[in-house]
Amino acid sequence: MNANELTTEIKELNLTYLMLARQMVHADKDMAIFRLGISKDIAEILAVLTPGQILKMSNSNMMLCRIRFDDNLVFGMLANYGKEKMMAQSHAAILMAGQPVEEIC
Incomplete structure (x- = not known):
């Protein structure tokens, strides 16, 4: 896998993660905090992100989630x-x- 492919995969992972995290926060904030390992502050930010903001954030070449x-x-x-x-x-x-x-x- 070359650098361009790797960057594309990271961007797709970021988009998928942010969309899932936002959906989880909307469905059940406390459970999302627990399952994602995020703080209440981050959960509140995720809850108000627009689709455009999620797309813009996901365009980073650095992974936004952490194993x-x-x-x-x-x-x-x-x-x-x-x-x-x-x-x-x-x-x-x-x-x-x-x-x-x-x-x-």
């Missing part, structure tokens, strides 16, 4: 495909809920 697998334990739990898959996912959700949310700097 929250900073913890090997959480990553291992989510990747567990054994018999206890549901339990592992529940434990991972509990651990991720305890992580601090992202803030606007």
